[in-house]
Amino acid sequence: MPALSTLWSRLGAAARRFGLRHALRTALAAVATQLLVTALNLPQGYWAVVTAVIVMQANLGGSIRAAWTRLAGTAVGAVFGAVAAHFGGQSVVAAGLAVFATLAVCTAIPRLRESSRVAGITTVIVILGGHPDIPAVVLGFDRFLEIAVGIVTALVVSAVVLPSRASRALAHGLARLFEDVASLFAVVVEGRLREDYPERHIFALKDRILRTLARCRELRLEADTESRDKGESALRAMLLFRGERLFEHVLGMDHVAVEWRGKGLHRHLPEELAALEHTGAEVLTGLAAHLRGSGPLPEVAALDAAVAAAREKLAAMRRDRAPAAYDLSEVMHFFSFVHGMLACAADARETVARIRSMEMA
Incomplete structure (x- = not known):
């Protein structure tokens, strides 16, 4: 029994040293998110999987902070991107003005400053990655839904599977x-x-x-x-x-x-x-x-x-x-x-x- 306890302790130390627990939880979050977006038939579900991988941090508190940053940034970017695409189409001018407005708003509001980069990226995706037959509002909502699915899945896995505080x-x-x-x-x-x-x-x-x-x-x-x-x-x-x-x-x-x-x-x-x-x-x-x-x-x-x-x-x-x-x-x-x-x-x-x-x- 002492030998088994020592072996288990060494395996735990090795897992912590090489980040195996975090790697396992991140992989599970990615797989679970992919299964969920497939079931929901989301048009670009890979964004949800990417989000799950980004949001999954070494501990639950870090995951919550990353989740808030990405969700807030996505919401702001989707709104500005949808408005700019509705009135300006897929033009470079519309993209530039939308990104400027998005970053200005995020910088002006202290709680949104960490979200500014994600917001800017979302704005560009909504404007330049859209399709003429899909309304900008629908594209912005789809982007927000995909990100939300990835965030929720990552938080659930972070809280349930080998949780770290x-x-x-x-x-x-x-x-x-x-x-x-x-x-x-x-x-x-x-x-x-x-x-x-x-x-x-x-x-x-x-x-x-x-x-x-x-x-x-x-x-x-x-x-x-x-x-x-x-x-x-x-x-x-x-x-x-x-x-x-x-x-x-x-x-x-x-x-x-x-x-x-x-x-x-x-x-x-x-x-x-x-x-x-x-x-x-x-x-x-x-x-x-x-x-x-x-x-x-x-x-x-x-x-x-x-x-x-x-x-x-x-x-x-x-x-x-x-x-x-x-x-x-x-x-x-x-x-x-x-x-x-x-x-x-x-x-x-x-x-x-x-x-x-x-x-x-």
Whole structure:
């Protein structure tokens, strides 16, 4: 049984890596749409099949967003195309004016801006792809019906066949974000304490975090499309905001570490800084595990103790006038770096507290 479980897990990982589930769902949506348009005897049913393939996204929220964009764009384009074809026929002038009007209207209305390209294409198809014996209104309606059939089929398949939720993907994306920020935080601090800046490692981590952030922003919009629950939406927004803030704090520390090569003030409290780094990274890693559903919310008592110890040591250094023995550049770099560490600790603690209060509400 353990061997079978391991094999099943590996097959699942391979399917996710190569996008086999998405490929299967898209293929099923295309086949189902073709069968449906054949049964309905739609004149150009291949447009419905094309639409089903385009609308089918990796998760339900993405499919809904793509469906809205294509349906709205098709409706606007069909209306303008039918009007232009009725009054101007299949002329280049009519097509140009119709496309101009379509794009102008879509751009002027914020909710239609994403639909402008589809609307323009539909306008051109209705005008130039028509037949003299078929009224423009009928052609526009047929185009809208074909697109609607493809959209509905794609959404049904997306919701029923091996469904994937954007909210779940976002939770894993945010978990990876906090995990990578924790790694970057630890690497930057350790590099400074050891006076050995690992440039290539830090660059790779920053690049991965930036890509994760970009994907999480997209997934958040898709997750909000899936569910209108205000509490869940607020939690997702808070987590993404806190992840971005933590990354900004660590970027500030990294900027200081690049310029700060002196051997100085940080040697007065290596144990306090090491404890602050360890407990901060531990809380962020615990947050990542909780978001994946593999652990409880992390405790912050050790982090609070590390922050208190660091602040006490800093106060003692000021009383002993330790900074006076160093030049201004060293003092500024040191306090900027430590302030970044304390800001990361504060945001990590606040994130845990906010999640706990939201989950208990």
